[in-house]
Amino acid sequence: MSQMSMNNLSRRDFLRGLSALSVSGLLAACSPAGTPSGSEAEGGDTGASQEGKTISYWVFWGSPGAIADELLADPELGKYIGEGNTIDFxxxxxxxxxxxxxxxxTPPDVGILGEYLDFMSRGVVDPLDSYIETSEVISQDKFIPGNWEVIQYQGTVYGIPGFECFVRRGLEFNSRMIEEAGLDPENPPVTWDELFSWHxxxxxxxxxxxxxxxxxxxxDAEGGTGPGNDGWFMAESWGFDYFDPDTKEFNLDNEMMVQGLETMGEFIKLxxxxxxxxxxQVEGQGTWGGAFNAEVQAMIIEGYWHPGETVNEKPEVAPFNRSAWVPVPEARRGTKIQFGGGHMAMLFKDGGNKEEAFGVTEWIQSDYVCNLIFDKIGWLPAYLPYFDNADQEKYPGLKFYFDSVKExxxxxxxxxxxxxxxxxxxYQQVREQVFRGEITATEAAAQLQDEAVKEWKAAGFA
Amino acid sequence: MSVLTQIRQITPRERRNILVGLLFALPWLIGFLGFTLYPIVSSFYYSFTRYDLLRPPVFLGFDNYVNLITDDQDFRIVVYNTVWWVLFSAPLGVLSAFLMALLLNTNIVARSFFRAVFFFPSIVPVVVTAFVWQFLLNIQYGAVNGTLQSLGLPTVPFLSDPKLVKPTLILIHMWAQGAAMVIFLATLQDVPRSLYEAATVDGANALRRLWHITIPMVSPIILFNAVLSFISGFQYFTLPWLLSGGTGGPNQSTEFYSLFLYRNAFVYLRMGKANALAWILFAVIIFFTFVLFRASGRFVYYAGNSR
Known part of the structure; x- marks a missing residue:
C-alpha cells in the first residue's frame, strides 16, 4: 500500500484533484487581466470606490514611456481625473x-492610438461634444483651427488633440552644409525649381x-506623407483636393498630380x-530623417518636432538647424503652406470611466504635461494657452513654426x-514606379485614380 | 454490436476513467476549440464577407475570391513574387542544408565547432538576422559596401535594387539552414557504413558513392525538408518585412503573399479579403504538398519498403 493510500488519499484522487485545480487555474488565467470589473465595466460612472478608479490610458508611441513616471507624478493629476484615481499608462x-x-x-478607457479616421467612421469611439460643452479646459477657440479640424467626422468631435500636434510643414536645412556648398542659408529656396538647384x-x-x-x-519624412492625419504634402504643395467628401469623387488623375510626381521624382533620379x-531601409529601423541627423542629407521636409528631436537625438547637428517654408510650384510662388494635423485622445465606446477618461484629455493640455513632453521629447500640443508659456526659441529653427501659424x-x-x-x-507604390522610370507620371495618376475608385467600392463605402 | 449497446456496457469505473481522461485533456481541448478550430471556421466564413473588424460583416458570396483573381493588380505581383521565391528558395535551401551536413559529416578539424557555427543562424531571432544583414549589405552604411567604397569600387545595391533583392534574400535563406542541416546530419550518420565499404571495394569514387548511396538513403529527409521549405516559403514574411521596413520594397519586389495579406488585414482593414487570401494560400499549399508527395514516389527511397 502506498504512502498516499495510507493517508486516505489515493493516487487517483490526488490526480483528479490536481486536474481540477489545473483547469480552475487555467480558466482563471484565461480571463482578461485588463477587463474592468464592477462599476468600471458598466461605464464606471457610478462614483469612485474606496480605493479609487484606475483609468487605462494607452498611446502608440514608445517615447512617452520613458517619462511615464514623471508624467504620472503630476501633483495636480487628481484635479483632472478625480482624487484617489490613478492612470494605468x-x-x-x-x-x-x-x-x-x-x-x-477591450480597449483602454482613453487612448491616442492612431487609426483615428477608421475609429471615427466605424463608430467605435464616443462623440465628445457634450463633454466639451461642460469643460473649462477644452473648447474650440483654445486650439489651432487646423488641429481642431482633424478631430471631427461628419461634424461631430471624436477626439481631443494631445501630446503631439501643432503644425507639420517646414523645410529644414543644415546651415553648415549649405554654406559649405556656397549657398546662402539666409535665402532658402521657395519653389521646386530653386530647391532642385540647391539639391x-x-x-x-x-x-x-x-x-x-x-x-x-x-x-522623406513629411514630404512623403500621403493622405492621413499629417495631410498629403504633394497635394498641398500643388494645391489640389484629392477627394470630395460630399460627392465622394476622387480627383487623383489630374495635371497637378502629374506635375507633382514628375517634379519630386526628378530629385530621386538625380x-x-x-x-x-x-x-x-536604414531609416526604417529607426526614425525619420536619420540621413539628416547623419549630415548626409542637407535638407528635409519635416514638422515642428524636428528642431527639438534633433537637439535630443543629435545635439551636435542641432545648432545648424534652420527652418523655412516648404517649396511650391512656380505658379504658386509666395504661397506659405502650413498644415495642422497630428494626434488626438479618444474615448472608446467599450471603455469605462468616461468622465475620468475625458479628464485625461484635459490633463494632457496642462502646463505640467506639455512642458515635460516639450522638454524631454520635443513635441508640442495644439493648445493655444500653452503657447503663451512655451519657450518659442528653445530649439534652433523652432520659432519659424510658431510664427508660421500667423503667417x-x-x-x-x-x-x-x-x-x-x-x-x-x-501613392507610395506608383511614385516609386515613376522615379524608377517604369511608368509615366500620367499613367501613375490614372492608375491611382482607378485603384482608388475600385477600393472605394470594394471596401463598402460606395 | 451497436454503438449504443457498447455505451450501455461501460461500467461506472470506466465512465469515471473517461471523465478523468477528458478532464486531463480539457486544457488542450479548450485551446484547440477556442484558438484553432473556431478561428479556422470563422476565417472561412469571413472570407465570404466584407469585414473591417469594427463593423458587422456583410456577406458577399465569392466576391472576395473573384475580385482577387480577376481584378487585383497587386495580387498578381505578390503571386509572382511568392512563386518565384518558393521555386528558388526551397530547393536551394535544401541543397544548402544538405551540402553543409555533408561537409560536417566528414572528419574535418574542429568539427564540433563548425557544427555549432553553421547551426548558429537558426537560433538567432529573425529580427537580429535582419539587422545583421542590413548593416552588412546596405548600399550606404553596409560593411560590405563600405569596404567596396573604401577600395574605390562601386557599391552593390543588394537590398535596394528590385532585381537584386530576391537573390540576396535567397543567399540569406541558404545561410540560415541550420535546423534542416542538423536533421540531414543525423540521417547521414545513420547511413550504414557497410554500404560505403562495399561500394569502395567495387571501385566507386566519392561522387558515385554520394549519388548512389548517400542521396537515396537520405531521400526521405530531402522530401521532408523540401515540404517544410515549400510551406514556409509560401508563408515568408518576417525577413522581407523587416528588411523593407514593412513596405515590400524596393518597388514591390519583396511584397510576398503574407505581407500583402497582412497589409489588407491590418492596414486597409479588409479582413474579408485577407481571409480569402489566407484560404487561397491554404489551398495552394495543400496542392503543392500533394503534388510533392505524389511525385516523391519517383525519387524517394524508403529502405525496407517495396517502393
Whole structure:
C-alpha cells in the first residue's frame, strides 16, 4: 500500500484533484487581466470606490514611456481625473494589439492610438461634444483651427488633440552644409525649381559613382506623407483636393498630380532610386530623417518636432538647424503652406470611466504635461494657452513654426476619406514606379485614380 | 454490436476513467476549440464577407475570391513574387542544408565547432538576422559596401535594387539552414557504413558513392525538408518585412503573399479579403504538398519498403 493510500488519499484522487485545480487555474488565467470589473465595466460612472478608479490610458508611441513616471507624478493629476484615481499608462502599443483590443471590446478607457479616421467612421469611439460643452479646459477657440479640424467626422468631435500636434510643414536645412556648398542659408529656396538647384549643388558622388551626400529626398519624412492625419504634402504643395467628401469623387488623375510626381521624382533620379531605397531601409529601423541627423542629407521636409528631436537625438547637428517654408510650384510662388494635423485622445465606446477618461484629455493640455513632453521629447500640443508659456526659441529653427501659424497663407485641408490608408500605400507604390522610370507620371495618376475608385467600392463605402 | 449497446456496457469505473481522461485533456481541448478550430471556421466564413473588424460583416458570396483573381493588380505581383521565391528558395535551401551536413559529416578539424557555427543562424531571432544583414549589405552604411567604397569600387545595391533583392534574400535563406542541416546530419550518420565499404571495394569514387548511396538513403529527409521549405516559403514574411521596413520594397519586389495579406488585414482593414487570401494560400499549399508527395514516389527511397 502506498504512502498516499495510507493517508486516505489515493493516487487517483490526488490526480483528479490536481486536474481540477489545473483547469480552475487555467480558466482563471484565461480571463482578461485588463477587463474592468464592477462599476468600471458598466461605464464606471457610478462614483469612485474606496480605493479609487484606475483609468487605462494607452498611446502608440514608445517615447512617452520613458517619462511615464514623471508624467504620472503630476501633483495636480487628481484635479483632472478625480482624487484617489490613478492612470494605468501604456506606451508603445503596437498596431495589431490596439486594433485587436478595440475590435475585441477591450480597449483602454482613453487612448491616442492612431487609426483615428477608421475609429471615427466605424463608430467605435464616443462623440465628445457634450463633454466639451461642460469643460473649462477644452473648447474650440483654445486650439489651432487646423488641429481642431482633424478631430471631427461628419461634424461631430471624436477626439481631443494631445501630446503631439501643432503644425507639420517646414523645410529644414543644415546651415553648415549649405554654406559649405556656397549657398546662402539666409535665402532658402521657395519653389521646386530653386530647391532642385540647391539639391544639385549639394549632391555629391565619389569617383566610383557612389553617393556621398545629397540635397534632399523630397519623399522623406513629411514630404512623403500621403493622405492621413499629417495631410498629403504633394497635394498641398500643388494645391489640389484629392477627394470630395460630399460627392465622394476622387480627383487623383489630374495635371497637378502629374506635375507633382514628375517634379519630386526628378530629385530621386538625380541621387539614384537604389540609393534612396538603401537610405530608407536604414531609416526604417529607426526614425525619420536619420540621413539628416547623419549630415548626409542637407535638407528635409519635416514638422515642428524636428528642431527639438534633433537637439535630443543629435545635439551636435542641432545648432545648424534652420527652418523655412516648404517649396511650391512656380505658379504658386509666395504661397506659405502650413498644415495642422497630428494626434488626438479618444474615448472608446467599450471603455469605462468616461468622465475620468475625458479628464485625461484635459490633463494632457496642462502646463505640467506639455512642458515635460516639450522638454524631454520635443513635441508640442495644439493648445493655444500653452503657447503663451512655451519657450518659442528653445530649439534652433523652432520659432519659424510658431510664427508660421500667423503667417501661413494656405492651410492644407484635412480631407475625410475612409480609404486614405489604401491611397497612401498606392501613392507610395506608383511614385516609386515613376522615379524608377517604369511608368509615366500620367499613367501613375490614372492608375491611382482607378485603384482608388475600385477600393472605394470594394471596401463598402460606395 | 451497436454503438449504443457498447455505451450501455461501460461500467461506472470506466465512465469515471473517461471523465478523468477528458478532464486531463480539457486544457488542450479548450485551446484547440477556442484558438484553432473556431478561428479556422470563422476565417472561412469571413472570407465570404466584407469585414473591417469594427463593423458587422456583410456577406458577399465569392466576391472576395473573384475580385482577387480577376481584378487585383497587386495580387498578381505578390503571386509572382511568392512563386518565384518558393521555386528558388526551397530547393536551394535544401541543397544548402544538405551540402553543409555533408561537409560536417566528414572528419574535418574542429568539427564540433563548425557544427555549432553553421547551426548558429537558426537560433538567432529573425529580427537580429535582419539587422545583421542590413548593416552588412546596405548600399550606404553596409560593411560590405563600405569596404567596396573604401577600395574605390562601386557599391552593390543588394537590398535596394528590385532585381537584386530576391537573390540576396535567397543567399540569406541558404545561410540560415541550420535546423534542416542538423536533421540531414543525423540521417547521414545513420547511413550504414557497410554500404560505403562495399561500394569502395567495387571501385566507386566519392561522387558515385554520394549519388548512389548517400542521396537515396537520405531521400526521405530531402522530401521532408523540401515540404517544410515549400510551406514556409509560401508563408515568408518576417525577413522581407523587416528588411523593407514593412513596405515590400524596393518597388514591390519583396511584397510576398503574407505581407500583402497582412497589409489588407491590418492596414486597409479588409479582413474579408485577407481571409480569402489566407484560404487561397491554404489551398495552394495543400496542392503543392500533394503534388510533392505524389511525385516523391519517383525519387524517394524508403529502405525496407517495396517502393
Amino acid at each position: 501604456k506606451s508603445g502599443v503596437d498596431q495589431q494589439a490596439r486594433l485587436t483590443a478595440v475590435a475585441g471590446g 544639385e549643388t549639394l549632391t555629391k558622388f565619389d569617383d566610383a559613382g557612389n553617393l556621398v551626400q545629397y540635397g534632399i529626398d523630397p519623399y 541621387i539614384g532610386p537604389d540609393n534612396l531605397a538603401g537610405m530608407r 501661413a497663407t494656405y492651410w492644407g485641408p484635412f480631407i475625410i476619406c475612409e480609404i486614405q490608408s489604401f491611397i497612401e500605400t498606392q
